[in-house]
Structures are given as C-alpha cells and as structure tokens.
Amino acid sequence: MTTDHGGDVRLTGISKTYDNGFTAVRPLDLTVPQGSFFALLGASGCGKTTTLRMIAGLEEPTTGTVLLGDQDVTSLPPYKRPVNTVFQSYALFPHLDIFENIAFGLRRRGIKSVKKQVDEMLDLVQLGEHARKKPHQLSGGQQQRVAVARALINHPKVLLLDEPLGALDLKLRRQMQLELKRIQTEVGITFIHVTHDQEEAMTMADTVAVMNAGVVEQLGAPTDLYENPRSTFVANFLGTSNFIEAEIAGRAGDELTLRAGDGKLSLPAERCSADTGAGGKVLVGVRPEKISLTHADDAGTIPEDRNRITGTIADSSFIGVSTQYVIDTPLSDSFEVYAQNIERDGRLTPGAEVVLHWNPAHTFGLDADQDAEAGVEKVSEDTAA
Numbered sequence: 001m002t003t004d005h006g007g008d009v010r011l012t013g014i015s016k017t018y019d020n021g022f023t024a025v026r027p028l029d030l031t032v033p034q035g036s037f038f039a040l041l042g043a044s045g046c047g048k049t050t051t052l053r054m055i056a057g058l059e060e061p062t063t064g065t066v067l068l069g070d071q072d073v074t075s076l077p078p079y080k081r082p083v084n085t086v087f088q089s090y091a092l093f094p095h096l097d098i099f100e101n102i103a104f105g106l107r108r109r110g111i112k113s114v115k116k117q118v119d120e121m122l123d124l125v126q127l128g129e130h131a132r133k134k135p136h137q138l139s140g141g142q143q144q145r146v147a148v149a150r151a152l153i154n155h156p157k158v159l160l161l162d163e164p165l166g167a168l169d170l171k172l173r174r175q176m177q178l179e180l181k182r183i184q185t186e187v188g189i190t191f192i193h194v195t196h197d198q199e200e201a202m203t204m205a206d207t208v209a210v211m212n213a214g215v216v217e218q219l220g221a222p223t224d225l226y227e228n229p230r231s232t233f234v235a236n237f238l239g240t241s242n243f244i245e246a247e248i249a250g251r252a253g254d255e256l257t258l259r260a261g262d263g264k265l266s267l268p269a270e271r272c273s274a275d276t277g278a279g280g281k282v283l284v285g286v287r288p289e290k291i292s293l294t295h296a297d298d299a300g301t302i303p304e305d306r307n308r309i310t311g312t313i314a315d316s317s318f319i320g321v322s323t324q325y326v327i328d329t330p331l332s333d334s335f336e337v338y339a340q341n342i343e344r345d346g347r348l349t350p351g352a353e354v355v356l357h358w359n360p361a362h363t364f365g366l367d368a369d370q371d372a373e374a375g376v377e378k379v380s381e382d383t384a385a
C-alpha cells in the first residue's frame, strides 16, 4: 500500500447553508483517493450538486475546507483549481466544429499548436472521424463525449461530472457508462460522478458515497454497500430489502441468535450495525435474491443451518430471467423473493404454503429505531420510469 495521498480530494467539515437559511450540505468529511472513480449517489435535492460545486469553486462553503493533495483550494476561484466539470446540459458551442470545441480550453490559454493534443482527445473519445462536424450533426452520446474531451484537454487533476448522462435514453446511458469508465481508466485521473441512479453508480464507481438530506450515510465499494448496508436508507436505496423485527437472544462465537416471532434466526455479529447486547432490538434484513423458496411439503429437505420462516405466496410475477414472489409471513407481509428461472416448481403459485430460507451469512442487522421504509420511495419511482 502506498501512503502517498498527494492527489486526494479531501473535504473536511464542509457545509453549505444558502442565503435563505436552508442547509443543503451538513458538515461533511470525505476523502476521494487520487485516480479513483467516485460516485456521489442520492435522491433529488440531497445536496450532490452543491457538494460538487464547492469542490469546483462555484459555490462558497459556509464552513470547512477543500484540499487537493496538500493544497488548500477553499478560497481559490474556479479557474485556478486543477478541476473541470461536465454538466448534464453540456452546452457545446454550436457554431464551432467538434475539433474547435475540444480545442477551446487550449486556445483560451493562448496555446497556438493544438492539433496533437486535440487529436489525442478525439482518439480517446473515439470521435476522430467526426472532427469537422458541428455538434448538431452528432448523436446525444457523441455530444456527451465531446463535452468530456473538452473538459479533459486541460489535464485537470479531477473531473467532476454532474448527472452527465441525464439527457440520454436508457440504452445510450448504459453504453456511455461503460465508455466513461474506459476513459477514466485510460487517463487515470480522479472522476467524481454525481447521479441519482443507483445502478449507474454501482456500474461505474470503485467507491460510492450514498447521500441523504445533506449527509453521507455510507461510503464504500458497491458490493460492500449492497451486501452490508448500515442503514435502512442505504438498504432500500440500493435495490430492495426485506426487514423483520427481531430481538437478540444470545451470542455463540461470531453468530448472534435472534428471536423473531416464535422462530429463531442467525446473524453474523460483524454484519450487525445495531447494539448487539442481549434483549436489543434489530431490524433483520435480507435481499430478495438471496432467499430460496421450498414448498411446505418438502420442508424436511432444507439444510439445518439455514435461516427460515414460513409463509404463503400472495402473488407471483414471471419476468423472464426470474420469478418475483410476494409472500405473506407472520413476521412481515409482502416479503419479496426473486427466484432465478432455472428449474421451476409448478406448485409455487399464489396460495401455496412455503418455507423461505437463506444462508445466515446473507443476513444483515440494523438499528431498529429507523424507519424500515426510508429510501424506498425513490427506488419505486425509478422502477416505474
């Protein structure tokens, strides 16, 4: 491991209260390692753009500092920071061709011989053959790549991207996600990408910071956040989670034993972010795709060491790659279970008595004082779109 944090972006105690008294970002400490692809993920209005604008110097923080490497840039104007931004409305110059759009930053700095650098950028974003076209002759995705090239030509240390793919349709978005990831790997500079789309953040970023109401709720690699969420907001915002209220009955080694209704569940202690003392209340979470369904008649075939609860199928929808079940259980209604369509048990239809079971290692435990529905709204809105 290197200890050289020379190029990290470090926000310390940064906050923003606007003139009208509204606090958009609460005091926030955040380190973005040099060369990483970092995503700020959160619902509309949670303070993502405000945070990005404070890094860019477009917004003055109310408290705190912005450091780039060892340099405190908090009071530097935007053009003196080694940072560039790509916005959702990428606003290319319509009267200039693609080559000149990309060359703009160099020309403004008085650089005469721009051809070599512009050609490199055109190669990077794979638009060489379009150099002499005007922006309106390009597709949305191509225009977006021009905006990226234009922002990268001055070799910023950090590229900020604020919902850069927001104007594109879903298919193009997917392509551009991979494209941006490739470009970032190739140039190796820090990308800080703002999005409200959890799949986009997980696809692209090495590290995701989940923001909620001006606060970073949790930060980590996409798999960490998904597999081991520390709040109901994160659990619900990144995908779907089922929750059961339970009480800690005891502990055996690294495993907590929980009492839920008249049943028992196990939970690895390290996956519990609530107080783990006996009698403590926890919200037990498990993702729908981790759960297996077995018809009640075959309950005897389920290995002993699985977590299990019984229920009745309330609804099932076949969606091709999987079947999505809604199960009523005594502990919680509308438990969701996704079963991959490998072999389908014809008995698993609405009304059937079933056992839901899963590997205890896939269970997570959260503080029971939270709203189990936090962050849910946004996900269903996205699914509907």
Ligand SMILES: Nc1ncnc2c1ncn2[C@@H]1O[C@H](COP(=O)(O)OP(=O)(O)OP(=O)(O)O)[C@@H](O)[C@H]1O
Residues within 6 Å of the ligand: 018, 019, 020, 022, 023, 024, 042, 043, 044, 045, 046, 047, 048, 049, 050, 051, 196
């Ligand atoms: N100039 C301003 N004055 C007062 N309030 C503001 C100002 N700019 C933003 N806000 C408020 O601050 C909050 C955070 O705004 P911000 O633009 O950072 O959100 P965001 O996370 O980028 O949202 P979105 O996903 O919709 O772009 C919002 O509630 C917004 O209304």
Ligand SMILES: [Mg+2]
Residues within 6 Å of the ligand: 048, 049, 050
């Ligand atoms: Mg925004």
